[in-house]
Amino acid sequence: MDLLLVEPSRQMLQIAEEYCRANIRHPASVQSLCANIEAVTETRLRQCVELPITFVNASASLHHLQRTAKIAALRLLSNLCKFTFVSELEGNHEELQPLSPEIVFSVLIFYGTLVADTTRSILTEVDLESCRDGFLMAEAFLILGGTRESRGDYHTTKNQWGKIITASGSESKVVAYEFIGRYPLRIMTLSALRSAGSTTRKC
Numbered sequence: 172m173d174l175l176l177v178e179p180s181r182q183m184l185q186i187a188e189e190y191c192r193a194n195i196r197h198p199a200s201v202q203s204l205c206a207n208i209e210a211v212t213e214t215r216l217r218q219c220v221e222l223p224i225t226f227v228n229a230s231a232s233l234h235h236l237q238r239t240a241k242i243a244a245l246r247l248l249s250n251l252c253k254f255t256f257v258s259e260l261e262g263n264h265e266e267l268q269p270l271s272p273e274i275v276f277s278v279l280i281f282y283g284t285l286v287a288d289t290t291r292s293i294l295t296e297v298d299l300e301s302c303r304d305g306f307l308m309a310e311a312f313l314i315l316g317g318t319r320e321s322r323g324d325y326h327t328t329k330n331q332w333g334k335i336i337t338a339s340g341s342e343s344k345v346v347a348y349e350f351i352g353r354y355p356l357r358i359m360t361l362s363a364l365r366s367a368g369s370t371t372r373k374c
């Protein structure tokens with residue numbers, strides 16, 4: 172098995188690489204590419220792994236991209252593989268303007284849920300404070316008060332994800348979603364996602 176990790180933060184990449192090497196039970200080669208996914212070309216990926224790739228897991232990272240870049244990244248990834256998993260947080264921070272009443276409400280619910288989760292975690296007091304103040308609240312304030320461009324997070328609703336996937340032409344490849352945020356963690360098929368509020372099933 173060949174695994175390629177793509178991540179722009181060297182520190183995060185190192186943690187992920189060490190975790191994979193220590194926990195994958197089958198013989199596997201683990202490679203890493205320190206890059207923003209939108210800056211990676213097919214040629215570059217071809218140099219790292221043999222195509223076609225069996226599956227891509229876009230794990231909680233595409234929300235860092237604005238809509239057009241999300242579409243382009245999904246198109247590139249799904250062109251290279253048989254299946255694409257999109258694991259994402261659900262929020263409505265893609266199109267709303269800074270300081271609009273809608274974004275204030277959305278940020279309150281979204282980050283309120285995540286902050287509440289940290290208090291139930293096994294983090295030490297110091298790590299908990301750093302996670303809450305240095306990470307979650309920092310993001311929340313940037314979404315609330317920064318310009319759209321300076322924001323690093325463009326959390327997207329299920330409905331918007333469906334449209335983004337359609338626009339990228341990757342509908343037949345995206346087999347599952349996993350939305351984390353306001354709702355309990357769920358894995359849904361694309362058709363379940365489409366029929367809003369209908370039954371969800373684990374894949």
Ligand SMILES: C[S@@+](CC[C@H](N)C(=O)[O-])C[C@H]1O[C@@H](n2cnc3c(N)ncnc32)[C@H](O)[C@@H]1O
Pocket residue numbers: 177178179180183206207208209230231232235236
């Ligand atoms: C919420 S964390 C998720 C980390 C990990 N993938 C996981 O699922 O646990 C978001 C990650 O996306 C990375 N990221 C930010 N911008 C990115 C981009 N343009 N392309 C790829 N990854 C990006 C961040 O460095 C960060 O490690």
